[in-house]
Amino acid sequence: MQEKLRQHIEKIVPLTDEEFAFVRSHFTVKNAKKKSFLFQTGESVRYSYFVVSGLLTLIYHDDTGKQHIVSFAMEDWWESDYEAYFTQTRAGMSLQCLEDTEVYCLTLENYRKLCAGLQKMEHFFLQKANGGHIGSQRRILSFLTSNAKQRYEQLLQRYPALLQRVSKTLLASYLGVSRETLSRLGHTS
Amino acid sequence: MQEKLRQHIEKIVPLTDEEFAFVRSHFTVKNAKKKSFLFQTGESVRYSYFVVSGLLTLIYHDDTGKQHIVSFAMEDWWESDYEAYFTQTRAGMSLQCLEDTEVYCLTLENYRKLCAGLQKMEHFFLQKANGGHIGSQRRILSFLTSNAKQRYEQLLQRYPALLQRVSKTLLASYLGVSRETLSRLGHTS
Numbered sequence: 414m415q416e417k418l419r420q421h422i423e424k425i426v427p428l429t430d431e432e433f434a435f436v437r438s439h440f441t442v443k444n445a446k447k448k449s450f451l452f453q454t455g456e457s458v459r460y461s462y463f464v465v466s467g468l469l470t471l472i473y474h475d476d477t478g479k480q481h482i483v484s485f486a487m488e489d490w491w492e493s494d495y496e497a498y499f500t501q502t503r504a505g506m507s508l509q510c511l512e513d514t515e516v517y518c519l520t521l522e523n524y525r526k527l528c529a530g531l532q533k534m535e536h537f538f539l540q541k542a543n544g545g546h547i548g549s550q551r552r553i554l555s556f557l558t559s560n561a562k563q564r565y566e567q568l569l570q571r572y573p574a575l576l577q578r579v580s581k582t583l584l585a586s587y588l589g590v591s592r593e594t595l596s597r598l599g600h601t602s
Numbered sequence: 603m604q605e606k607l608r609q610h611i612e613k614i615v616p617l618t619d620e621e622f623a624f625v626r627s628h629f630t631v632k633n634a635k636k637k638s639f640l641f642q643t644g645e646s647v648r649y650s651y652f653v654v655s656g657l658l659t660l661i662y663h664d665d666t667g668k669q670h671i672v673s674f675a676m677e678d679w680w681e682s683d684y685e686a687y688f689t690q691t692r693a694g695m696s697l698q699c700l701e702d703t704e705v706y707c708l709t710l711e712n713y714r715k716l717c718a719g720l721q722k723m724e725h726f727f728l729q730k731a732n733g734g735h736i737g738s739q740r741r742i743l744s745f746l747t748s749n750a751k752q753r754y755e756q757l758l759q760r761y762p763a764l765l766q767r768v769s770k771t772l773l774a775s776y777l778g779v780s781r782e783t784l785s786r787l788g789h790t791s
Contacts, residue, residue, distance in 0.1 A: 473743055481746040483739070496736045528725065535724050536717065542731035547685045549738030550672070554662055556745040557670040557778050589746050 417465050418517055421489055425540045426533040435531060439523040443516050451508040451516070458497040458504045460518040464490050467514025468578055472507045482587035485511075485575055491541060511579065561590040565598045606654050607706055610678055614729045615722040624720060628712040633704050640697040640705070647686040647693045649707040653679050656703025657767055661696045671776040674700075674764055680730060700768065750779040754787045 418440070419433050428436065440463075445451060452458055454474060462469065469492050471483040483506060486492035497504045498521060519527075528535040555564050565588055569576060576584065585595040607629070608622050617625065629652075634640060641647055643663060651658065658681050660672040672695060675681035683695045687710060708716075717724040744753050754777055758765060765773065774784040 473747060475747045481743070483743060483746065495732065495739065499732055499736065528728065532721050532724065535721065535728055539717065539724060539728045539731060542728060542735055543684065543688055546731055546735045546738060547688065549735060549742060550684065552742055553738060553745070554670070554672060556742070557672065558662060558664045 417489070418463060421463070422534075422537055425537045428533065432531060432533065436527060436534060439527050440517040440519055443518050445510045445514050445516065447510055447513050449510050451510070452494070452504050453507040454504050456504050457501075458494050459520055461491060461493040461495070461498055461521075461524065462486075462508070463517040463519070464488055464492065465515040465517060467516075468511040469514060469516075470509055470511050470579075470583065472509060473505070474507070480586060481589075482583050485572075485579065485587065487575060487578070491545075511583070556589070561588055561594055562598050564588050565595070606678070607652060610652070611723075611726055614726045617722065621720060621722065625716060625723060628716050629706040629708055631704070632707055634699045634702070636699055636702050638699050640699070641683070641693050642696040643693050645693050646690075647683050648709055650680060650682040650684070650687055650710075650713060651675075651697070652706040652708070653677055653681065654704040654706060656705075657700040658703060658705075659698055659700050659768075659772060661698060662694065663696070669775060670778075671772050674761075674768060674776065676764060676767070680734075700772070745778070750777055750783055751787050753777050754784070 415437060418437070419428065422428060422433075422436065443451075445467075451460070451462060451469070464486050466488055469486040469490075471486070471492060471494065473481045473483050475481060484492065492508060494504045494506045494508065496502070497506075501521065524538070528538060555567060559567065568584075568588070579587075581595055582592055585592045588595065590598075604626060607626070608617065611617060611622075611625065632640075634656075640649070640651060640658070653675050655677055658675040658679075660675070660681060660683065662670045662672050664670060673681065681697060683693045683697065685691070686693045686695075690710065713727070717727060744756055748756065757773075757777070768776075770784055771781055774781045777784065779787075
């Protein structure tokens with residue numbers, strides 16, 4: 414699984430073996446079972462997670478106890494409650510495994526050490542942050558301009574594999590529609 | 603106005619006079635009149651903009667010609683169509699001045715040169731990108747979990763100054779509600 418992390422980083426910056434050993438030494442590995450939580454609302458958020466295999470979902474519970482799916486993260490994606498992670502405050506959301514999941518874990522302290530110790534890694538994280546920002550802008554735009562059917566079709570087009578792995582209930586929550594509305598949109602699997 | 607850019611950067615990384623001169627040399631300055639566009643949909647996006655004074659808004663026009671306000675940017679904020687900027691594709695949105703506006707302009711080439719030439723600046727942009735990502739996540743969450751009234755109140759609480767400077771029509775578009783709905787929410791100015 415080390416190779417997956419290295420390949421992922423080398424899509425953006427090439428690393429020597431020594432450099433990768435330095436990078437690798439800043440991560441710990443965790444294997445988490447389906448349905449378990451990496452953190453829950455109110456807990457401290459110690460890590461940013463790189464998904465080696467499996468599937469995570471970031472969940473927000475509103476005041477009425479209703480669950481909202483903020484995002485999904487599958488192989489090669491990074492996920493955390495980044496506000497809580499970067500500001501070292503308590504989690505406003507929960508991060509749950511939808512499948513047995515293997516992750517690389519990076520503390521904020523080690524994130525900073527990596528950036529300071531190897532400019533290539535600061536460059537790597539800047540590219541990922543810019544990419545994440547673009548993705549979020551796209552999603553904001555889809556809320557402003559698209560109805561549920563269009564949002565469903567955009568998701569289908571962009572991440573067809575994801576739709577095979579996620580329940581209808583979670584998918585409806587991610588799209589911000591009811592389970593019944595989703596069924597009418599043609600998600601019949 | 604140089605001081606504003608320097609102060610803004612030095613909130614995150616301290617700079618020597620030489621370093622700031624290096625940074626400054628990568629920017630150009632532009633003064634744009636109220637209602638003018640820094641770029642429009644379909645044009646190339648040459649710059650990321652740092653607002654020294656004034657107010658910008660990023661606008662998306664949907665297929666029916668309807669206008670959606672994606673974001674506002676006032677003093678000390680950065681704005682652009684970042685997908686178009688970073689991928690060097692045509693603008694999917696337009697960036698308009700809501701007031702006479704003074705901006706520092708940074709090409710992607712100079713952004714890269716700054717990052718490569720001075721690690722402090724790569725660090726600075728990483729902090730800004732992470733902050734932008736957190737802000738976008740917050741807005742996504744507000745679309746998923748809050749109704750128009752709540753979104754209006756969140757905006758009022760977070761950016762009270764902005765609401766004094768933006769028309770009701772634009773504000774309604776930003777919140778994703780009709781002008782009539784906004785009036786019912788108590789925006790009577």
